[in-house]
Amino acid sequence: MNILEAKNLGVYFGSFKAVDDVSVAFEKGRLTSIIGPNGAGKTTFFNLLTGFHPPTSGSVLFKGQDITQLPIHAKVELGLTRTFQVLNVFDQLTVKENLRIAVQRLRGHPWRLLAHEDGFSSVEEEVDRLLVAVHLQDFRHTRADEMSHGHRRHLEIGLSLGVDPEVLLLDEPMSGLGMYETGQMSDFIQELAQRLTVVLVEHHMSVVMKISQRILVLQNGRLIADGVPADIQQNAAVREAYLGKSYGAGDNSKETVNA
């Protein structure tokens, strides 16, 4: 079953086609990765799917419903959310306070103006559960801006999980992480993919090849390949477009398809 679908989706900034006529359907429960060189339109594609930019053309369907014109929060209410390439958490708040904002909408009656925020056991329980799920149980009262980059990445995913999404778009969750943290994040994403439909934009090719069930390749805003990792590795167009120059011996050599 297709849970999320882009139909002829495109956005033009002047004459520049950042995303150009992309049609793709995401199946429920699958981990799909989107790869492509810098500027290929991966993040812009996420922005179109989640309503950050209105598309110039095409539409977005969620469970068959056209959600193209819905505002961001309405899409999230339906079950579609994302993380950001540039970390996006509430820096001045503690981990617990961060997660509480995320989970209280569904459990804590955010319009009850005179209720105390500490007074909802269902919220507290969900925060406790999330803290374990994102492996931050030791950081409950730590302010977000006092944590390591890797932990903040986990927190950001925790925020997104707090809204009970069915589809989670992860925009470069491993950028800025060290090797050890990247490994942890890779395991974590695989855990998530057991329960959710995950769409991943990521530059760590070894991770993408290892954990993805399907890979889409974007170049200059167009979808140039779509298949299982083994096929993508063999795809001549992809090698040339995306990996050609660095394949074998470039400054990105450690990121090659076969890594």
Added chain:
Amino acid sequence: MTQVDTNTPPAPARPMARRQGAMAAKFAALLAVLLVLPFIVPLIGMNVGIASEIVIYSLFAIAFNILLGFTGLPSFGHAAFFGTGAYMVAILQYQGIENTAVALLTAALGGGIAAGLVGVLVCKKRGIYFGLLTLAFGQMFFIVALRWDEVTGGETGLTGLTRSTIDLGFAAFDLNDQMTFYYFVLLVFFLSILVIWRILSSPFGAVLRGIKENELRVQYLGYPAYLYKWAAITISGAFSGLAGGLFAYYQYATYPEFVFWVQSGNVVVATLIGGGLNSFFGPILGAAIFVGAEDLISSYTEHWMLFFGLLFISVVIFFPNGIPQAVMRLTSWIRGRTGAQDADKASEETGK
């Protein structure tokens, strides 16, 4: 020279009961200070009435700070809501409605409705655009107050208001008595800030803090951020209107100046001086300093704003977190001076 760290270490994890207890203690301490305030102001050569003005202005600043300090929205048009409240009280009296409770509730309602209307038009904006739009809409209210002679009295305003006697059966309180008026204002103020604190500690308040930090993230958590901003400006406007209503009684009049943009600027200045960006109670200190300085300096020179402006600029440059930060620096400097082995530390501080 050793590096001196004036920042306090990160707050340790505290159980919520203790945090609430600490807040209750602060409210109690504040009440204790304000209960004796009218006995203190004459000691520094000021009229008892100044105490009422400080408390009314504190309510205005705390209401304003719901937006600035707790939602991150700089409103430069809050005089519109304050002034609407003041005019509500005056207009009702001119229509023959003298009941104080009815008048003040109408003032709050008027301030809330005015803010709600402005809010519809500004809440999709953030940052400086929000600020400039509120400034523009605020000036529209001023023009209305100035030109709609039949209702607002135009340039001369509505003067000759009366304060009623509140008769509770067992006792009657004549608000024309300065002390009685002060304690009445204090009662309204204290109940109001308890409600405001309660709202800011609710799940709703948590969403507002989220908007202050990162509005986009709040939207991606499924919250219609503009609705929360609209609710925040409406609540803020209602309490500003209530403060304005009290101010009309305090002055026995309303004037277009209550709605003028200078008034909007004053509340921004008072809030920032008090360190309101990071503090719930800060605006009270700021309002006290603002009102007190106006009274003291203007008895020496009519250019009091010049001197207050210099104070404001110094605070913003040297102590962005307001006077409380300055006091904290000073106390740590004094502590450094008294401890012998901290002499090094002290000289470092002096250099700042």
